[in-house]
Amino acid sequence: MNHSEAGAFWERNAEAWTQLARAGHDVFRDQVNTPAFFALLPPVAGLAGLDLGCGEGHHTRLLARQGALMTGLDIAPTFIRHAEAEESRAPLGISYVTASAVHLPFPDRVFDFVTGFMSLHDIPELEVVLREIVRVLRPGGFLQFSILHPCFNPPHRRVVRDEAGDATAIEVSDYFLDAEGRVDTWTFGSVPESLRRTYGDFKVPRFHRTLAEWMNLLVDSGLVIERCAEPRPSAAAVAERPTLRDGEVAPYFLHLRARRPARPAA
Numbered sequence: 001m002n003h004s005e006a007g008a009f010w011e012r013n014a015e016a017w018t019q020l021a022r023a024g025h026d027v028f029r030d031q032v033n034t035p036a037f038f039a040l041l042p043p044v045a046g047l048a049g050l051d052l053g054c055g056e057g058h059h060t061r062l063l064a065r066q067g068a069l070m071t072g073l074d075i076a077p078t079f080i081r082h083a084e085a086e087e088s089r090a091p092l093g094i095s096y097v098t099a100s101a102v103h104l105p106f107p108d109r110v111f112d113f114v115t116g117f118m119s120l121h122d123i124p125e126l127e128v129v130l131r132e133i134v135r136v137l138r139p140g141g142f143l144q145f146s147i148l149h150p151c152f153n154p155p156h157r158r159v160v161r162d163e164a165g166d167a168t169a170i171e172v173s174d175y176f177l178d179a180e181g182r183v184d185t186w187t188f189g190s191v192p193e194s195l196r197r198t199y200g201d202f203k204v205p206r207f208h209r210t211l212a213e214w215m216n217l218l219v220d221s222g223l224v225i226e227r228c229a230e231p232r233p234s235a236a237a238v239a240e241r242p243t244l245r246d247g248e249v250a251p252y253f254l255h256l257r258a259r260r261p262a263r264p265a266a
């Protein structure tokens with residue numbers, strides 16, 4: 001499967017994803033992943049940023065509200081249509097572009113930072129995408145992204161529960177499986193059955209890579225790894241939503257920040 005074929009799956013997911021995420025059903029994103037991502041993010045006010053795989057623009061808007069001058073890019077036209085509609089309704093100065101991350105339609109060295117919220121693992125040609133990201137970053141600029149945790153969320157993850165239904169362990173396997181292009185079928189955990197019937201499940205192609213592959217691809221692209229994080233839900237969030245405890249046993253997500261060196265290596 002190539003990036004266009006994977007993008008076609010996302011186009012088919014886009015309407016339901018937008019409606020369900022905007023209705024608050026992407027609970028792990030809102031309660032765990034996004035707060036941790038912004039806690040890791042350096043100040044971005046006044047910086048030019050590209051949000052790669054921006055979806056309907058949720059995080060692009062959060063970045064713009066921090067004062068960044070944002071461009072959002074996504075392969076799925078329906079996502080971009082929803083993002084642009086929101087920009088027209090409540091302008092934040094964001095430009096949106098429909099394009100694939102494998103051919104970024106921008107000149108060299110125009111962005112101070114690039115973000116990828118749960119999008120880089122959706123693209124098979126990751127090496128090409130990283131080359132494009134480095135190309136559009138100014139020297140000294142950074143890439144920060146979140147992905148499914150390669151170690152604790154590989155192709156097979158099952159939550160082991162006690163009699164009370166509380167998560168006690170995570171069973172993982174298939175870490176070394178070449179899952180290129182395997183299509184997973186699921187929806188957000190909090191979607192009620194009635195809405196599930198209305199919208200159906202997402203079909204998400206997955207391109208799992210091992211932790212070593214991620215690290216080596218970043219290093220080979222010329223980026224210097226600077227910071228990483230493994231988000232865990234806060235006690236308050238778990239008290240409010242007990243299902244988040246699954247993310248306390250072992251992390252669902254991995255966050256990485258890497259920088260294009262200000263000067264080429266000697």
Ligand SMILES: C[S@@+](CC[C@H](N)C(=O)[O-])C[C@H]1O[C@@H](n2cnc3c(N)ncnc32)[C@H](O)[C@@H]1O
Nearest residue numbers: 003010053054055074075076100101117119122
């Ligand atoms: C899991 S969704 C995340 C959306 C958004 N970043 C968010 O956090 O709400 C992954 C996104 O990556 C986009 N995507 C997948 N392949 C892409 C590609 N080759 N180029 C650009 N975007 C892509 C999908 O259309 C989708 O919007």
